[in-house]
Amino acid sequence: MKQAKIATVVFMMFCFLLCGAAPSSAADSKAADPKTKEINSRLPQGLPDDDREENELARSGLIASDPAFVIRDAKDKMVWDMKQYNFLALPDPAPDTVNPALWRHARRGGIHGLFKVTDGIYQVRGYDISNITFIEGKTGIIVVDPLISVESARAALDLYYKHLPKRPVTAVIYTHSHVDHWGGVKGVVSDADLQSGKVRIIAPEGLTKEMISENAVAGNAMKRRAMYMFGTILSKGPQGQVDAGVGKAASSGTISYIPPTEEITRPVQETVIDGVKFVFQQVPGTEAPVEMNFYLPERKTLCVAEIASPTLHNLLTPRGALVRDGQAWYRAINETLDLFGDQADVLFTTHLWPRFGNEKIRKYLIGQRDLYKYIHDQTVRLMNQGYTMTECAEMVQLPQSLAGEWYNRNFYGTVNFNVKAVYQRYLGWFDANPAHLHPLPPEEASRKYVEFMGGSAAVLKKAKEAMNKGEYRWVAEVVNYVVFAEPDNREARDLQADALEQLGYQSESPIWRNFYLTGAQELRKGVDKNAPVQEMSPDIVRGIPMGQFFDLMAVRLNPEKAADKHITVNWVLTDTNEFYTLTLANSVLNYKRVQKVADADATVSLTREVFNSLINKQATFAGRILAGDIQIEGSKLKFLSMMSCIDEFDLWFNIVTP
DSSP: OOHHHHHHHHHTTOOOSOOOOOOOOOTTOOOOOHHHHHHTTSOOTTOOSOOHHHHHHHHTTEEEOOTTOEEEOTTOOEEEEGGGGGGGGSOSSOOTTSOHHHHHHHHHHTOOEEEEEETTEEEEESSSSSOEEEEEOSSSEEEEOOOSOHHHHHHHHHHHHHHSOOOOEEEEEOOBSSGGGTTTGGGTOOHHHHHTTOOEEEEETTHHHHHHHHHHTTHHHHHHHHHHHHTTTSOBSTTSBOOOSSSSOOOOSOOOOOOOSEEEOSSEEEEEETTEEEEEEEOTTSSSSSBEEEEETTTTEEEOTTTSOSSOOOSSOTTOOOOOOHHHHHHHHHHHHHHHTTTOSEEEOSSSOOEESHHHHHHHHHHHHHHHHHHHHHHHHHHTTTOOHHHHHHHOOOOHHHHTSGGGSSSSSOHHHHHHHHHHHHHOSOOSOGGGTSOOOHHHHHHHHHHHTTOHHHHHHHHHHHHHTTOHHHHHHHHHHHHHHOTTOHHHHHHHHHHHHHHHHHOSSHHHHHHHHHHHHHHHHOOOTTSOOOOOOHHHHHHSOHHHHHHHHHTTBOHHHHTTOOEEEEEEETTTTEEEEEEEETTEEEEEOOSOOTTOSEEEEEOHHHHHHHHTTSSOHHHHHHTTSSEEEEOHHHHHHHHTTBOOOOTTOOSSOO
């Protein structure tokens, strides 16, 4: 194995979640079918036409907005472009190709700019997928959740300074571990400010560990699936991406990270930040592994982070992650009600718009609590009666008292998907039917299904008849067998794409829509492997423990290449005085943090700074060896043999085809 390939392997050890792929043209999109037009001609059953309150809340407090707003990075690359969503200004009714409830939600989400939430509290919304909040302190401003990208956060701060006094940032709060709540921190805080002690960085206990671990091991798969979920490679428009549920889309700028200078460690903890009293409530295991709300008693204002956004959220995000605990989620909201429900006159979240008035805030929190509790409890009831995951998902329907509220709708998560998440958490994927215990893999099963059904021509003939009847779910399912049996069958790919597209047009959930439409696009045009992808942040690399990098090497080990090999390699980090030993045996790679093993086959010595430069693609392995920055003692052949067993992950793996 060449040394250059070693560098590539090391570079690929860690993949970050959100990406900035270039959108594709909607030229191949088709119009809405008659069935879709009929479905989209009216709001979903039970949803009231009157959404004036949500519209007013979305516009409330707007100070300034720029309809031609664009953010670029230092290299003039587009990071954020709200002009792409100007089509949302089209008058009602909704286009035939967009669910009318989603259309209204997307239009509200397109209202962007600087907003006054209440005295001393401001938000910039529509500069990224999340909100950034500015709280006036005694000597400066406290920033809450500085977006994904440095460029977006800086632009938001500039907008704030354009209309309000230019006071220094004295503290930053991360409410939870997802990238859209900390990635832009260096757009509002400099390293010099931090080193001088001028700025406090406050987060729930364990945030750094969780933000690294959630996306590390499965990062490559999550990143690819996130493209589907957020519609990253779709064009923006009535036949493409219109929204991402909790915001328009994810920005594609520079991701940064500054570790917390202090952590909230108690379940409920009071502290004073720049003269402002905060009461933090930790809500771990809900929307994120670590998360926290906070209450400002002097302003009677409550921030509920992301556990009570004005949409149904995901108990299992379709991009992939550990399934979330629906029971912990509704209990956390209930605790919020007990702690602050009788006091709060203002409520804001880290996505979308705030709410006002104690009575309305209580109603809202009760509705959100009962939303998650109903899904949890009814799923558990049905699964204990023997219904399978798919059956439960079809059977659980929200009562009108919950479904009739615009803030409880499927604008991000869906009832169907969340029911499956609850089932998975308790019982896993297996429905106990022995016929499903060891099914054939998709390609083999598909060939046999197509053969049993009389061949692909017969399947497609019947599928077209079903398509004409508007049976899109069935067409997408049955034609998928033909696609996996005969991936080059153009007629099958086009027909399945047509069905997925109509399902996307009908979807109330924008992330379901994005999945359907991205799948349709890749069936028609294939996978565009040339689309640009957002680079990993050097700040993240610096924060990853070495052991976690070795864990990532282990999950890339190819067992066939490693068969019958027994190799031990010492790794020495000379600047941090860390010693690790990697052992390859039984087609498994193990590591221990120990002093050098005397009989190791090889010893690799380098600094952590050099290692980071390899991961960040600032240097090559071969170049650093030639420069004398990396030393290999012992058998270089054995070391190279171990590294040759490490697979490179292809980000652009197929999803809708074999």
